[in-house]
Amino acid sequence: MKIFLKYLLFCLPHHTITYFIGSFMKAPFSRFAIKAYVKFYKIDMSMIEKPLHEYKNLNEFFKRTLKPHARPVDAHIDTLISPADGTVTQVGEIKNGTLIQAKGESYTVESLLNDKNKARDFRNGSFMTIYLSPKDYHRIHAPIDGSITDYSYIPGRLYPVNKFGVDAVKGIFTKNERIATYLNSATGQLAIVKIGALIVGSVQLAFKDQVEEHHKGQPLKNTLETMLPVYKGDEIGHFEFGSTVILLFEENLISINPSIEPGSSVKMGQPLGHRVKRLEQQIN
DSSP states (O other): OHHHHHHHHHHSOHHHHHHHHHHHHHSGGGGGGHHHHHHHHTOOGGGBSSOGGGOOSHHHHHTOOBOTTSSOOOOOTTEEEOSSSEEEEEEEEOBTTEEEEETTEEEEHHHHHTOHHHHHHTTTOEEEEEEOOTTSOOEEEOSSSEEEEEEEEEOOBOOOOSHHHHHHSTTHHHHBOEEEEEEEETTEEEEEEEEOBTTBOOEEETTBTTHHHHTTTSOEEEEEEEEEEEOTTOEEEEESSOOEEEEEEOTTTEEEOTTOOTTOEEOTTSEEEEESSOHHHHHO
């Protein structure tokens, strides 16, 4: 059965399935499925900004915003915060440009970013992979203060990125459609890579409209004419449905809290680690 499911996974017309499911989710009648969705995934409605009846369709509910202060952002100047709600699936060091997908499986930073020059910046850095399930809050936020310098869109497949998909597809994060955003902080550079997946027909950037729709199937690299300042907790993008965020850090930029390990549940705004170089030292 597992072999059959893996074969089926590779043969599925991912983009076609995503298109039709996405069309359903955006249709007005899909709003009638919202209550069942909330009940099935046991979503805490006390944190959601609007009452259910104000959502026009299921897609609008998926990309919902939360009430102010629903996700307190750790204010300490040196902390790295979680950019999203989700589950940490992998965390650790990048060794000679290679990082872990799952037990016994790895992939390269260069294949993830589709950019040899950018990959050099993270060759011996560190990384964290966060999976956002369908029940999670789907907006992505800046994990640290800094300035967005550039972004890239890499077209690809839309394999599911749940545990089955990650275990079944070698190099899945290098095969799926994705958008990488690069952020310069006062003490180093990081990349925030947003991975698309089956049913996730859209990964949106808060500062640039419809990147995927305008460049569907065509790789894009864009350097901002003027760097865009962002503060820890500022929204930088969102998924429609669930997917995965991969954080890449330059060497000696971040020390991850020992309590953060594969299987850890995280909420946007909670501290995940701290700068290796203190900001005050960098300024002085």
